[in-house]
Amino acid sequence: MGAQVAEEKLSTGVRREQIAQAALEIVAADGLTALSIAAVAGRVGLVPSGIYRHYRGKDEILAAVLDLLERRLRSLLAEARASSPDVLERLRDVVRRHVRFVREGRTLPRIIFEEDLHRDHPERRERVRGILSGYLAGVAAIVRDGQAAGRIRGDLEPETAALLVLGVVMPAAMLWHVSEGEFDAEGHVDRAWPLIRDAIAKGGG
Amino acid sequence: MGAQVAEEKLSTGVRREQIAQAALEIVAADGLTALSIAAVAGRVGLVPSGIYRHYRGKDEILAAVLDLLERRLRSLLAEARASSPDVLERLRDVVRRHVRFVREGRTLPRIIFEEDLHRDHPERRERVRGILSGYLAGVAAIVRDGQAAGRIRGDLEPETAALLVLGVVMPAAMLWHVSEGEFDAEGHVDRAWPLIRDAIAKGGG
DNA sequence: TGTACATCAGTGAACGCGCGTTCACTGATGTAC
DNA sequence: TGTACATCAGTGAACGCGCGTTCACTGATGTAC
Numbered sequence: 001m002g003a004q005v006a007e008e009k010l011s012t013g014v015r016r017e018q019i020a021q022a023a024l025e026i027v028a029a030d031g032l033t034a035l036s037i038a039a040v041a042g043r044v045g046l047v048p049s050g051i052y053r054h055y056r057g058k059d060e061i062l063a064a065v066l067d068l069l070e071r072r073l074r075s076l077l078a079e080a081r082a083s084s085p086d087v088l089e090r091l092r093d094v095v096r097r098h099v100r101f102v103r104e105g106r107t108l109p110r111i112i113f114e115e116d117l118h119r120d121h122p123e124r125r126e127r128v129r130g131i132l133s134g135y136l137a138g139v140a141a142i143v144r145d146g147q148a149a150g151r152i153r154g155d156l157e158p159e160t161a162a163l164l165v166l167g168v169v170m171p172a173a174m175l176w177h178v179s180e181g182e183f184d185a186e187g188h189v190d191r192a193w194p195l196i197r198d199a200i201a202k203g204g205g
Numbered sequence: 206m207g208a209q210v211a212e213e214k215l216s217t218g219v220r221r222e223q224i225a226q227a228a229l230e231i232v233a234a235d236g237l238t239a240l241s242i243a244a245v246a247g248r249v250g251l252v253p254s255g256i257y258r259h260y261r262g263k264d265e266i267l268a269a270v271l272d273l274l275e276r277r278l279r280s281l282l283a284e285a286r287a288s289s290p291d292v293l294e295r296l297r298d299v300v301r302r303h304v305r306f307v308r309e310g311r312t313l314p315r316i317i318f319e320e321d322l323h324r325d326h327p328e329r330r331e332r333v334r335g336i337l338s339g340y341l342a343g344v345a346a347i348v349r350d351g352q353a354a355g356r357i358r359g360d361l362e363p364e365t366a367a368l369l370v371l372g373v374v375m376p377a378a379m380l381w382h383v384s385e386g387e388f389d390a391e392g393h394v395d396r397a398w399p400l401i402r403d404a405i406a407k408g409g410g
Numbered sequence: 411t412g413t414a415c416a417t418c419a420g421t422g423a424a425c426g427c428g429c430g431t432t433c434a435c436t437g438a439t440g441t442a443c
Numbered sequence: 444t445g446t447a448c449a450t451c452a453g454t455g456a457a458c459g460c461g462c463g464t465t466c467a468c469t470g471a472t473g474t475a476c
Contacts, residue, residue, distance in 0.1 A: 046420070049423095054419085
């Protein structure tokens, strides 16, 4: 069905986006090891060597994938921030959106834990660390807002609370992944969230 | 330094253990992609082809690594169960030992999230799932004991509580990993644990 | 609007490399007498 | 205790494969006049 060969010539600007998008989809669906130049080329309808008209090599494609990933996480946070006037509901929304994000592909854990990606690439490790720190800082900022509004206990470090929120999602994501979608991640989150909410909320949350 | 070549002939029984152990160490230290027959052979002081005297191939070595991993997690649980008469302290000990386990090598997340390991290997995926389920069931069993002893809220699903306990460790482990050991995982756990403990404990925990 | 030329996206053959695996061999270890 | 032989752990050369990358090429697209 899909085009085996270029249907038409496209400008480098367009192709660069197509390629980065295709690479992210491959990582999400089939893992980092499946991310080959040939696989990317096939997905955008080019021959492997054609990729080099638009990217210098695999490393540059990976950098573009990280850019895309960061953008996704940023917009996830922005959407959650705008989701409700209540801070605790905003955190709940982060959890909901994060679960949905994980369902779309296990990009994040793969990129984090594939040592091969980072060995001899300190700048890439730094990049991944920065993306993660940024995401965590975004969650922590919501927590801080909640403290300022008197909705969240003031004696908590915002970062600790942010990690607890992620702690609701991560184990569920792991089980969901290993069970090939059988594990009821949303159900777990529904049960676990109230406990975490009450643990960080101020007074009669 | 290390032997480049076999210092002596050893029985297959001994070699099989050496090889499985070496493979686990490689995965823990350098990741799954670094797990090559040549790397394993080098570590036990054999030539690559020598490995085939003791294992049928790479798949069998991976199976042995999973066996080792399962044994580690089982003994982690056994030690935590025996660590204290107080159930909540036992859970705290699971967290402590799990953090220590993660520090020794990121074997678990790598094995879980490397899709290549599982694609076209349904029986291996099932095996990983079983190891994880067993671990989770072990934590849930401690929770159940706590409920029977009246220390843990009876209205909680034990599995939900167990996942919350793991949720204290996982985000910390991830940050610790991506920061190359800079992030203070133990410190986070010290701050986060009391919140989770109070969330699941009965009465004035 | 029409022609001539430069640009550049896409092609296909070829490369070097590391990988898992095989195979005929060597020679030390263990056993039978 | 000593010799003869079978067993089997370890070796090194060779293989086929998929990978990332290169390079000379083709031919469509865009621009200058």
